[in-house]
Amino acid sequence: MPIRIEHMSHVYQPGSPFEADALEDIDLTINDGDLLALIGHTGSGKSTLAQHLNGLLTPTSGRVLVDGEDINAKGADRRALRQRVGLLFQYAEYQLFEETVYKDIAFGPKNQGLTGDELDARVREAFAKVHLPPDTLEKSPFELSGGQMRRVALAGVVAMQPRVLVMDEPIAGLDPKGRDELTDVIRELHDSGVTIVLISHNMDDVARIATRVAVLDKGRLAMLGTPREIFARGEELESMGLDVPQTVQLCHRLRAGGMEVPDCLTNEELAEAICTALEGGAADA
Amino acid sequence: MLKDITLGQYYPVKSPVHNLDPRIKIILTIAFIVAVFLGTSLWAFIPVAAYIILAAVLAHLPLKLLLKGIKPLRIILIFTFLLNLFFNAGETVLLEVWKIRITLEGLLTAIRFSMRLVFLVSGASLLTLTTPPVVLTDGMERLLSPLRKIGFPAHELAMMMSIALRFIPVLLEEADKIMKAQMARGADFESGNLIQRAKSMVPLLVPLFVSAFRRAGDLAMAMEARCYHGGEGRTRLRVLKLTMNDLYACLITAALIVIVVLI
Numbered sequence: 001m002p003i004r005i006e007h008m009s010h011v012y013q014p015g016s017p018f019e020a021d022a023l024e025d026i027d028l029t030i031n032d033g034d035l036l037a038l039i040g041h042t043g044s045g046k047s048t049l050a051q052h053l054n055g056l057l058t059p060t061s062g063r064v065l066v067d068g069e070d071i072n073a074k075g076a077d078r079r080a081l082r083q084r085v086g087l088l089f090q091y092a093e094y095q096l097f098e099e100t101v102y103k104d105i106a107f108g109p110k111n112q113g114l115t116g117d118e119l120d121a122r123v124r125e126a127f128a129k130v131h132l133p134p135d136t137l138e139k140s141p142f143e144l145s146g147g148q149m150r151r152v153a154l155a156g157v158v159a160m161q162p163r164v165l166v167m168d169e170p171i172a173g174l175d176p177k178g179r180d181e182l183t184d185v186i187r188e189l190h191d192s193g194v195t196i197v198l199i200s201h202n203m204d205d206v207a208r209i210a211t212r213v214a215v216l217d218k219g220r221l222a223m224l225g226t227p228r229e230i231f232a233r234g235e236e237l238e239s240m241g242l243d244v245p246q247t248v249q250l251c252h253r254l255r256a257g258g259m260e261v262p263d264c265l266t267n268e269e270l271a272e273a274i275c276t277a278l279e280g281g282a283a284d285a
Numbered sequence: 286m287l288k289d290i291t292l293g294q295y296y297p298v299k300s301p302v303h304n305l306d307p308r309i310k311i312i313l314t315i316a317f318i319v320a321v322f323l324g325t326s327l328w329a330f331i332p333v334a335a336y337i338i339l340a341a342v343l344a345h346l347p348l349k350l351l352l353k354g355i356k357p358l359r360i361i362l363i364f365t366f367l368l369n370l371f372f373n374a375g376e377t378v379l380l381e382v383w384k385i386r387i388t389l390e391g392l393l394t395a396i397r398f399s400m401r402l403v404f405l406v407s408g409a410s411l412l413t414l415t416t417p418p419v420v421l422t423d424g425m426e427r428l429l430s431p432l433r434k435i436g437f438p439a440h441e442l443a444m445m446m447s448i449a450l451r452f453i454p455v456l457l458e459e460a461d462k463i464m465k466a467q468m469a470r471g472a473d474f475e476s477g478n479l480i481q482r483a484k485s486m487v488p489l490l491v492p493l494f495v496s497a498f499r500r501a502g503d504l505a506m507a508m509e510a511r512c513y514h515g516g517e518g519r520t521r522l523r524v525l526k527l528t529m530n531d532l533y534a535c536l537i538t539a540a541l542i543v544i545v546v547l548i
């Protein structure tokens with residue numbers, strides 16, 4: 001179920017003094033099986049773009065096609081669309097409202113019309129995917145920590161079994177352990193066949209798990225490519241207020257110090273490259 | 286969708302009206318409202334309208350914006366108009382159908398009352414459109430501060446008002462966000478009967494209240510951490526000074542009152 005964005009622009013509050021061009025002429029295709037990382041400086045339009053993918057915002061101009069159909073065409077079924085394209089909001093922990101975690105996760109599938117055993121199965125399956133302690137299920141969501149609440153919110157979206165899952169900074173503000181765990185959750189979801197759009201400020205995670213990277217700069221699509229292609233353009237990224245992953249930074253320094261290593265994206269890759277570069281490099285690091 | 290509320294929303298441009306002293310603006314708004322009610326003849330609304338238009342032009346406000354502030358009032362307006370039209374015991378009958386009698390006096394009163402309402406609201410909108418909320422409450426505090434001597438909590442009141450005003454847009458934005466988040470989970474806020482719709486508000490209201498309380502707690506803590514202890518001995522960031530423009534504004538408004546009374 002590819003998503004195709006054609007020359008899409010978005011202006012907030014047009015015609016008022018608060019008018020803001022948030023997106024300009026975005027052209028982008030999200031293919032099945034992608035794990036597309038969307039990166040960009042604060043205010044570059046990432047969240048705005050995310051909300052176009054399931055029709056929560058309507059483009060000022062241009063089109064968004066999901067599975068070849070214009071989602072903003074007259075008579076398009078937005079609710080059916082939102083079940084195929086899930087969206088986890090930025091700070092999703094603030095959207096919880098039910099008495100128990102179970103009921104909150106059930107909200108989405110219930111809106112899809114599920115009941116009884118089917119509903120129960122969906123909830124438990126989604127809950128299992130986010131790796132929370134089992135007794136959490138009957139707790140009130142307001143008793144949980146922020147990181148746990150965010151996972152409950154993720155489970156609430158996953159429970160709708162979307163084909164495409166858009167996540168707006170799901171790992172921002174978590175501790176290193178929570179971050180690693182959630183990154184694993186995202187990777188597992190991706191491995192299970194869900195197309196993922198991941199908005200993130202953390203370049204290390206992007207380098208580790210993304211298959212493609214799109215860079216937004218002031219509302220424009222500035223770059224698009226594999227993580228390796230994108231992070232090779234460190235200077236351009238820096239001019240947009242972005243970073244390269246720590247491994248790439250280290251490679252730069254090593255090269256500056258005279259060691260011949262290519263840009264590496266993961267720790268393992270880096271270790272190997274260093275070994276090869278060292279004289280008579282043994283492969284075990 | 287939640288953002289189309291004019292009353293209480295500041296329109297950020299630079300203009301001589303925006304720069305007037307907030308105390309003067311508050312007093313002049315009250316004076317303007319008095320003028321609206323002083324007029325007895327319908328002709329009195331011409332200078333009143335001219336005054337509003339002049340103020341809007343000087344403030345670089347599109348008239349459309351003022352009209353938008355009146356739009357939510359249309360039901361009350363129509364109601365006021367019809368009530369006065371039908372239930373006014375006048376002499377000069379214009380039209381009589383069955384038991385309904387429309388008199389000239391009734392018609393005039395109906396027009397007068399509706400016009401008053403319109404100008405009342407546009408006057409108030411003009412004030413809030415050209416004055417940032419914080420400045421507005423600042424002016425109010427200063428106007429009320431003589432009452433402190435008799436124990437009136439002017440500072441506390443102004444502080445509460447500015448905090449409340451400050452958080453209206455924040456909460457609206459928050460509501461918008463939560464609404465979208467729930468819509469992404471398939472929530473439906475638009476269809477269904479009254480009870481279903483009221484029920485569908487729960488996923489919006491619970492997170493909204495939780496976040497409002499959280500924000501209130503955080504704010505109280507942040508204020509205390511910065512040693513806030515009430516109005517006693519606090520100095521001011523904005524020192525207000527009257528300018529010639531304030532004088533002109535007063536003169537124009539005084540002229541309006543005189544004209545309205547004379548008509």
Ligand SMILES: Nc1ncnc2c1ncn2[C@@H]1O[C@H](COP(=O)(O)OP(=O)(O)OP(=O)(O)O)[C@@H](O)[C@H]1O
Pocket residue numbers: 012013018020021022040041042043044045046047048049090
């Ligand atoms: N509701 C709104 N009304 C007006 N302008 C808005 C609104 N929401 C966002 N904007 C503006 O649109 C631009 C893009 O905002 P967006 O939230 O998409 O940025 P972002 O890339 O997600 O940033 P962040 O990394 O901080 O989340 C910003 O300049 C912002 O000020």
Ligand SMILES: [Mg+2]
Pocket residue numbers: 046047048090168
């Ligand atoms: Mg954002």
